Amino acid sequence: MDPVFMVKIIPRILSGAWLTVLLATLSLSTGFLLAIFAALMRRSRFILLSAPIRAYVFVIRGTPLLVQLFFIYYGLGQFEIIRQSFLWLVLKSPFWCAIIALTINTTAYGSEIIRGGLESVTWGEVEAARAIGMSGFLLFKRIVFPIAIRQALPAYGNEVTLMIKATSLASTITIMEMTGIANAIMAENYRPMEAFVVAGAFYLAFNFLMTRITQWIEWQLSGHLRPTKPIAIS
Amino acid sequence: MDLLAFGKTGWGDEMALATLATLAVAVCSFSLALIIGTLGAAAKLSRLRFIRILLDCYTTVARGVPELLIIYLLFFGGSGILMFVAGMFGYKGYIEVNAFTIGVVAIALINGAYQTEVFRGAVLSVPPGQIEAALAAGMSDRLLFFRILVPQVLRLALPGLGNCWLSALKETALISVTGLVEIMRQAQVAAGSSQMPFLFYIVAACLFLFLTSFSGYGFRRAERWASRGTRSV
Numbered sequence: 001m002d003p004v005f006m007v008k009i010i011p012r013i014l015s016g017a018w019l020t021v022l023l024a025t026l027s028l029s030t031g032f033l034l035a036i037f038a039a040l041m042r043r044s045r046f047i048l049l050s051a052p053i054r055a056y057v058f059v060i061r062g063t064p065l066l067v068q069l070f071f072i073y074y075g076l077g078q079f080e081i082i083r084q085s086f087l088w089l090v091l092k093s094p095f096w097c098a099i100i101a102l103t104i105n106t107t108a109y110g111s112e113i114i115r116g117g118l119e120s121v122t123w124g125e126v127e128a129a130r131a132i133g134m135s136g137f138l139l140f141k142r143i144v145f146p147i148a149i150r151q152a153l154p155a156y157g158n159e160v161t162l163m164i165k166a167t168s169l170a171s172t173i174t175i176m177e178m179t180g181i182a183n184a185i186m187a188e189n190y191r192p193m194e195a196f197v198v199a200g201a202f203y204l205a206f207n208f209l210m211t212r213i214t215q216w217i218e219w220q221l222s223g224h225l226r227p228t229k230p231i232a233i234s
Numbered sequence: 235m236d237l238l239a240f241g242k243t244g245w246g247d248e249m250a251l252a253t254l255a256t257l258a259v260a261v262c263s264f265s266l267a268l269i270i271g272t273l274g275a276a277a278k279l280s281r282l283r284f285i286r287i288l289l290d291c292y293t294t295v296a297r298g299v300p301e302l303l304i305i306y307l308l309f310f311g312g313s314g315i316l317m318f319v320a321g322m323f324g325y326k327g328y329i330e331v332n333a334f335t336i337g338v339v340a341i342a343l344i345n346g347a348y349q350t351e352v353f354r355g356a357v358l359s360v361p362p363g364q365i366e367a368a369l370a371a372g373m374s375d376r377l378l379f380f381r382i383l384v385p386q387v388l389r390l391a392l393p394g395l396g397n398c399w400l401s402a403l404k405e406t407a408l409i410s411v412t413g414l415v416e417i418m419r420q421a422q423v424a425a426g427s428s429q430m431p432f433l434f435y436i437v438a439a440c441l442f443l444f445l446t447s448f449s450g451y452g453f454r455r456a457e458r459w460a461s462r463g464t465r466s467v
Contacts, residue, residue, distance in 0.1 A: 059443060
């Protein structure tokens, strides 16, 4: 390994970092919102709402992301109807295909995590809220959702890490994010160790930052669970 | 549908063979990861601080760097690393490693890190009172390990191991970048030559779905079997 070469390629690898960040943040934020809806539908009493989500989660969690990505990018383009329709504006771009695949993926995993959180809300808390007259959306917004999110947060933090790692698959459909650029550097100079080690270090740093942020949010949301500071009595 | 026929006209037999290749990679790497995981957990619970820090580095890196990057690194850099190590022992020849070995080693290294955490968690959730009781009853370290620790750790680790197996199975798709013919690679080849990517990626997805749901069922059965001695809530 050549440290001088490693330093030299840092700016080039970093030039792909914004794409990695964009892919991760866009799919994670959209996926989070969709996951809440999916989790609520999955818990619905109506089988017409819960069964499709159940099937969706089963299929997405049972197949590799690479298959999903290739299916969306290469598979859907096979049909003339799709290529003629307005959908093609989105599906012809590898970037949007990657966003769609990552979002579909994280929604499935996220909905199960949030469902777990929703299930941890005890009946007593819901009953207490109902007893003081809350119902429907207010009950969800004030009681159920905050408790569920607090429970789901550690697992969701893992999902964030998995998604950041998953963005590297976008390089297989020609997107030049960090892995794609590292691969190009490798091909130009045939120095696999340097290129991939530098890229790996940036992924580690990004993951480290994101886990710290989740831990900070966790800390913010669990104030009531911490022992109160003893008040000094003079 | 002719495209999926067995024999010379269709891709049926090729896809079936590729499914076996996927299974072979997954089984080999999962078994290797089991060894890494048990040894890793033992090392992580060791009294020596140096070993603990070393293992912390391993699990952090292997779980924080994209799988694809690790596969690329081993695929393009693997023979370089090996030749460097062999060079230290005085061997100067060229060493080439085939794609299957690279794939198995890469997935085993990643999966081993996750399994290390699974086993560590399982060992830590055996109540310390039981170990004290075993010591009080005069069991030797060896007997304590096989009679008290192993049966409980296996039961506690099984759900986590099931997840590790499923992710190993799904990670084999990434090995397709090395050109190893497994489900994903075969689907790419078939899609390219028949111009029917939609069909072949659906077939690939179905094959993976079959493998994951079938083995998921197996793990659920195993969990029930392993916890037959415990009271259900």
